[in-house]
Amino acid sequence: DLEVRLPLNMNVLDAAGVPRVMGLAEVLDAHLRHRMEVLERRSRFRLGRVLDRLELVEGYLRIFLDIDRVIRIIRDHDDPKAELVRVFSLTERQAEAVLNLRLRNLRKLEELELEKERRRLRREKRELERLLADEGARRARLAEEYGELAARFGEGPLGARRTSLEEAPEIDEAALEAPVEKLPVTVVCSAKGWIRALRGHVQDPREIRYKEGDRERFLLHVQSSDRLLLFSSDGRCYTLRVDRLPGGRGHGEPVSLSIDLAKGAEIVALLCHRPEGRLLLASRSGRGFLAAEADLLSQTRAGRQVMTVREGDRLHRVVPAEGDHLAVVGSNRKLLVFPLDELPRMSRGRGVLLQRYRDGHLADVKVFTLAEGLSWPTGSRTRTLTDLAGWLGRRGQAGRMAPTGFPRSNRFAPEG
Structure with a gap:
């Protein structure tokens, strides 16, 4: 997903210093307002510097034709600053600037250069005043600046790509995790949701003890390096790592300590994850679909919402999708068989x-x-029906009454 999309959560402090979440349009608008403010402040600052320099240049031009008199005033008067102001009609800043000039610089003043600088400063002053007075002119200036940035960081050396593009290598996801010793494990989950991992593959389930009033619900023979998929009645799927399950001492721990199981939600299925496998998910209302197990993994306690169930409905069955046909039986004992590729x-x-x-x-x-x-169990034996022509149909039909001998529980396997 990182190659095709970029998630962005823009938690920001706005111009007033207030924390908030902005959309992309709001962020761009705030950026433009900021750039406009920067342009105004920069222009006002530059205008102040231009006016200061212009005042000094005009003062230099007033004394230029009578440099010798300026030198005599500086040499002979007790208060040369006041005398310069009186004789040449200078401002105090202009007079101060003349007094701060070294004698050699006084003689180097050139009228042509001073006139050229004054014209340039007056032209810049008019441009800055026009810019500050006209918002449209400021917007045009911003557009020019963005154009200059685009040109500077476009096809030139500054805009050249620093990295090379290559085909993404195949990544072994297992290599990203710390290696786990592969040992046989029996995972037990009780009817009340207590889960634990017992060493070895327990052959006789009667050896396993439960809390008083509790009983077996799920029993899986897996490896310590495996991951489990747990499905809840509200349509969520959670991932459990076998090596992180509580050990076999005692009765284990409530599965709710490992996942955020919603209040009122029940555990529907607990299966060992097969990287290339796929599952059939079916709701109580009779809807379903196929899902690749690789798409059901999650990295958080909250799990992943897989089946969308409406109010009054629930995820009812999750089974491995290994075969070419699907048999569905309702509480009305009607059986329907249809090709799996219709899902x-x-x-x-x-x-x-x-x-x-x-x-x-x-x-x-x-x-x-x-x-x-x-096939389905009948007592201690298993019955297999090969002639299914009477129940073959299309997805979404009602089906026909189940064959004689079909379990009264309306299940293809004993309740886990």
């Missing part, structure tokens, strides 16, 4: 309608390979 690939959104319900809601979903058939 859009999104990184965020509400999704499209998977199954239509007159009364009821989405109960469960399963992605499978049509050639291998649709």
